[in-house]
Amino acid sequence: MDTKTRLYVDHDLGPGQAVPLTADQAHYMFSVMRHGVGDSALLFNGRDGEWRAKVAQAGKRGGIMVCDQRTLPQRGLPDLWLLFAPIKKARTDFIVEKAVELGVARILPVQTRHTNAERIRQDRLQAHATEAAEQCGGTLVPEVVELQPLDRVLAAWPADRRLLWCDEALAGQTAGKMPGNDTTSPGPWAILIGPEGGFSEGEQARLRTMPQVHALCLGPRILRADTAAVAAITLWQTALGDWR
Amino acid sequence: MDTKTRLYVDHDLGPGQAVPLTADQAHYMFSVMRHGVGDSALLFNGRDGEWRAKVAQAGKRGGIMVCDQRTLPQRGLPDLWLLFAPIKKARTDFIVEKAVELGVARILPVQTRHTNAERIRQDRLQAHATEAAEQCGGTLVPEVVELQPLDRVLAAWPADRRLLWCDEALAGQTAGKMPGNDTTSPGPWAILIGPEGGFSEGEQARLRTMPQVHALCLGPRILRADTAAVAAITLWQTALGDWR
Numbered sequence: 001m002d003t004k005t006r007l008y009v010d011h012d013l014g015p016g017q018a019v020p021l022t023a024d025q026a027h028y029m030f031s032v033m034r035h036g037v038g039d040s041a042l043l044f045n046g047r048d049g050e051w052r053a054k055v056a057q058a059g060k061r062g063g064i065m066v067c068d069q070r071t072l073p074q075r076g077l078p079d080l081w082l083l084f085a086p087i088k089k090a091r092t093d094f095i096v097e098k099a100v101e102l103g104v105a106r107i108l109p110v111q112t113r114h115t116n117a118e119r120i121r122q123d124r125l126q127a128h129a130t131e132a133a134e135q136c137g138g139t140l141v142p143e144v145v146e147l148q149p150l151d152r153v154l155a156a157w158p159a160d161r162r163l164l165w166c167d168e169a170l171a172g173q174t175a176g177k178m179p180g181n182d183t184t185s186p187g188p189w190a191i192l193i194g195p196e197g198g199f200s201e202g203e204q205a206r207l208r209t210m211p212q213v214h215a216l217c218l219g220p221r222i223l224r225a226d227t228a229a230v231a232a233i234t235l236w237q238t239a240l241g242d243w244r
Numbered sequence: 245m246d247t248k249t250r251l252y253v254d255h256d257l258g259p260g261q262a263v264p265l266t267a268d269q270a271h272y273m274f275s276v277m278r279h280g281v282g283d284s285a286l287l288f289n290g291r292d293g294e295w296r297a298k299v300a301q302a303g304k305r306g307g308i309m310v311c312d313q314r315t316l317p318q319r320g321l322p323d324l325w326l327l328f329a330p331i332k333k334a335r336t337d338f339i340v341e342k343a344v345e346l347g348v349a350r351i352l353p354v355q356t357r358h359t360n361a362e363r364i365r366q367d368r369l370q371a372h373a374t375e376a377a378e379q380c381g382g383t384l385v386p387e388v389v390e391l392q393p394l395d396r397v398l399a400a401w402p403a404d405r406r407l408l409w410c411d412e413a414l415a416g417q418t419a420g421k422m423p424g425n426d427t428t429s430p431g432p433w434a435i436l437i438g439p440e441g442g443f444s445e446g447e448q449a450r451l452r453t454m455p456q457v458h459a460l461c462l463g464p465r466i467l468r469a470d471t472a473a474v475a476a477i478t479l480w481q482t483a484l485g486d487w488r
Contacts, residue, residue: 075464094338101471103463136465178482219347219487220319221380227345230471231478238422238479243463 005033005041006050006134008141013048013067018056021063030058042071044139049074075139077105078241079188081161084108084229085115085195086147091226095193096125096144098226100132102233103242104191106143110150114197122146154206161188163213166232167199178216178239186240193229249277249285250294250378252385257292257311262300265307274302286315288383293318319383321349322485323432325405328352328473329359329439330391335470339437340369340388342470344376346477347486348435350387354394358441366390398450405432407457410476411443422460422483430484437473 007029011019021029029035037055043065044050050072053065082104086092092109099107107129109120125144133141157163164178192207199207207213218231237243251273255263265273273279281299287309288294294316297309326348330336336353343351351373353364369388377385401407408422436451443451451457462475481487 090334097468098471098474101465101467102475103465136467138465217487219481221345221347221382223345223380224341227342227474230342230474231346234475234478235482237463243461 005029005035006137007041007043008130008134009043009045011045013043013045013051013053013070015067017051017067019043019053019065019067021065023061026059026061026063029055029063030060040068041065043067044072044133046140047074050139072137072139077103077138077140077142078186078237080104080233080236080241081106081108081188081190082193082229082233083110083150083153083190084193084225085110085112085150086120087116087196087225091224092120092125093128095226095229096128097132098230099233100129100138100142101136102230103138103237104142104233105140106145108145108153108190109147110153110192111147112150112195113200113203114195116196120147150203151206154210157210157212158188159212161190161212163207163210164189164191164232164236165207165213165215166191166218166228167194167204167215178235179214180239189236189240191229191232191236193225193232196225249273249279250381251285251287252374252378253287253289255289257287257289257295257297257314259311261295261311263287263297263309263311265309267305270303270305270307273299273307274304284312285309287311288316288377290384291318294383316381316383321347321382321384321386322430322481324348324477324480324485325350325352325432325434326437326473326477327354327394327397327434328437328469329354329356329394330364331360331440331469335468336364336369337372339470339473340372341376342474343477344373344382344386345380346474347382347481348386348477349384350389352389352397352434353391354397354436355391356394356439357444357447358439360440364391394447395450398454401454401456402432403456405434405456407451407454408433408435408476408480409451409457409459410435410462410472411438411448411459422479423458424483433480433484435473435476435480437469437476440469 039055043053049070051067052069052071053067056066057064082099086109129144130141283299287297293314295311296313296315297311300310301308326343330353373388374385
């Protein structure tokens with residue numbers, strides 16, 4: 001029995017439930033991992049926890065798994081969003097993968113004044129998020145939304161969602177520390193990572209006027225955007241999230 | 245004047261000092277960045293701080309910069325080592341780059357029982373470390389040492405160097421939190437990141453007997469080795485290092 005193969009499925013899970021596999025999942029299960037009828041894998045769908053399931057039918061373009069036993073209860077994620085300006089493809093993929101492993105609930109690529117990437121492939125990034133959730137043992141796949149202009153996102157910013165602003169221009173400055181929290185729920189939060197070229201003056205001015213914003217300095221060196229994302233999520237999870 | 249081009253040079257720096265460029269540096273300065281005679285760049289050598297220097301001669305296979313003014317004092321790094329088991333090439337490169345940005349003094353690739361990589365290109369990883377130091381504004385380039393067996397490294401482990409042990413097998417467990425420190429110098433430390441397959445039972449048993457070892461849990465999800473490295477260095481820098 002291989003309990004290391006985990007698949008996200010868009011199907012109900014429960015005792016004796018039969019679950020069809022997509023062509024991609026069948027290829028992965030039967031060609032890449034070389035599983036066959038009777039072998040096990042772990043399934044999750046974002047609602048019903050994690051289930052051990054056995055292969056009942058194996059084909060080239062599909063297959064059927066049958067749920068056996070629940071192995072994990074459904075677990076939520078802290079109500080944390082990540083906003084970042086997409087950068088080079090490999091680093092953007094990396095940010096999505098790391099954000100899922102570290103535990104964010106929603107990933108929002110934003111177009112800033114100095115963002116280089118004109119567009120992103122939302123479907124590709126969502127597939128990366130799914131793969132990362134399968135790998136890290138989570139029971140939820142965070143949503144990756146379409147690229148939106150930062151201005152528009154900030155204009156509709158929820159009054160109760162705090163925003164941790166990490167900007168490379170703050171490197172070496174004595175910006176605020178990560179706020180602590182003694183209560184169980186820190187409430188809704190988001191992390192905003194600046195683009196490689198930093199935020200424009202207009203963007204900075206706007207962020208400074210928002211009462212939800214908390215500026216955070218990430219040490220004395222200049223971090224790349226992908227490093228800053230991982231560091232900021234780590235600090236948030238330790239202070240306010242589910243690493244406490 | 246472009247102060248964004250930063251180069252590490254193995255040469256003395258000081259007022260009016262002439263500094264020769266290597267063929268690679270000349271290619272970068274004059275072909276990639278399109279700088280010419282009279283243009284400026286920033287130089288550092290790990291000893292004399294950061295200097296603004298002007299191009300005095302530009303050639304295809306070399307060039308000469310002349311130091312103008314010191315722009316940063318020499319800054320040290322916290323006495324933190326990173327030990328990790330090399331993984332796939334892209335992720336190993338990533339760990340080295342991130343460790344430099346986040347601020348470690350020495351990078352030690354270690355061969356564990358379950359390490360897949362048989363060998364690494366130490367010279368290539370050292371070049372990555374140099375590039376990351378140039379990019380992040382540091383004035384030191386951390387040393388990347390040759391791959392060594394973990395057993396041998398632990399057998400000669402300094403009595404006064406504490407070791408933060410981050411293992412994916414600890415995911416979700418209530419291992420110790422990051423220790424805090426109120427004094428200016430936390431003393432020598434190291435971070436040990438486990439290989440993808442985890443540490444062997446023998447390695448775990450050995451680590452448990454070492455009085456220098458402090459186990460750290462990095463949240464409820466299973467992190468890839470590269471994510472764990474960035475998260476652990478971030479937590480160390482915030483609690484004990486130069487992000488305080």
